Amino acid sequence: MELIDAVTALSSLAQPARLQVFRLLVKTGVEGICAGELSRQMDIPKPTMSFHLKELMNAGMISSERKGRSITYRVRKEGIQQLMTFLTEDCCQGRPELCLPPSGEEKGCCG
Amino acid sequence: MELIDAVTALSSLAQPARLQVFRLLVKTGVEGICAGELSRQMDIPKPTMSFHLKELMNAGMISSERKGRSITYRVRKEGIQQLMTFLTEDCCQGRPELCLPPSGEEKGCCG
DNA sequence: CGATTAGTTCCATAATTCTGAAACTATGAA
DNA sequence: TTCATAGTTTCAGAATTATGGAACTAATCG
Numbered sequence: 001m002e003l004i005d006a007v008t009a010l011s012s013l014a015q016p017a018r019l020q021v022f023r024l025l026v027k028t029g030v031e032g033i034c035a036g037e038l039s040r041q042m043d044i045p046k047p048t049m050s051f052h053l054k055e056l057m058n059a060g061m062i063s064s065e066r067k068g069r070s071i072t073y074r075v076r077k078e079g080i081q082q083l084m085t086f087l088t089e090d091c092c093q094g095r096p097e098l099c100l101p102p103s104g105e106e107k108g109c110c111g
Numbered sequence: 112m113e114l115i116d117a118v119t120a121l122s123s124l125a126q127p128a129r130l131q132v133f134r135l136l137v138k139t140g141v142e143g144i145c146a147g148e149l150s151r152q153m154d155i156p157k158p159t160m161s162f163h164l165k166e167l168m169n170a171g172m173i174s175s176e177r178k179g180r181s182i183t184y185r186v187r188k189e190g191i192q193q194l195m196t197f198l199t200e201d202c203c204q205g206r207p208e209l210c211l212p213p214s215g216e217e218k219g220c221c222g
Numbered sequence: 223c224g225a226t227t228a229g230t231t232c233c234a235t236a237a238t239t240c241t242g243a244a245a246c247t248a249t250g251a252a
Numbered sequence: 253t254t255c256a257t258a259g260t261t262t263c264a265g266a267a268t269t270a271t272g273g274a275a276c277t278a279a280t281c282g
Contacts, residue, residue: 048270162242
């Protein structure tokens with residue numbers, strides 16, 4: 001992943017409505033939610049929601065599938081995983097122990 | 112972490128210059144880099160760099176420490192960790208196996 | 223076909239963010 | 253003190269993003 005792709009991914013999530021959509025889709029998992037339902041649930045006009053969904057699509061954070069008249073949106077796990085990998089790349093100078101919390105039980109930022 | 116804090120954190124990283132600064136600081140670790148050095152290395156005027164550093168500070172992604180005339184900036188691990196936790200919260204409907212890659216060896220988005 | 227529902231695109235306005243010159247504050251050296 | 257270096261703040265113009273009404277395309281039904 002290049003820096004510019006990471007910026008696109010981060011920008012797509014760096015907006016209240018979009019981050020909320022993303023989290024709704026994370027919770028919903030494979031089932032997904034269609035555009036109109038998101039628009040209704042969040043009380044956001046359809047054109048605005050459509051704009052936000054486009055941003056998230058463009059950033060590779062969600063995917064879409066048409067089902068009859070509706071279009072179902074789902075979170076794209078590879079997207080968020082790639083972003084998280086990029087953010088912690090080269091962390092800890094290759095020595096994860098520097099990164100682990102004192103207890104050593106939880107996972108540090110390098111996993 | 113609240114949604115609004117996550118938006119602030121994401122916004123702070125969703126800018127090429129700032130994401131590059133963040134990565135430089137990730138690589139440098141505890142040593143850190145001072146403002147002027149960042150300004151020089153990235154060829155960005157001091158006021159602009161100062162603005163970006165302030166954004167990252169405000170988002171809790173970096174910390175600062177004055178050393179004589181210089182101010183050293185360092186990555187703030189808790190910041191990025193909290194953000195990543197927030198992004199994968201409620202993922203996989205509590206069933207991490209749904210999230211793990213086929214091989215089962217790498218870590219999925221739920222850790 | 224025409225009517226209805228779902229969703230997107232267009233586009234002008236509003237709001238926010240970014241940039242860097244000029245002026246400022248802070249620290250250390252002579 | 254005065255000077256020089258490091259960094260920040262101010263502020264105004266430039267650039268980018270967000271918003272939603274109106275008009276459009278897509279699919280289904282009768």
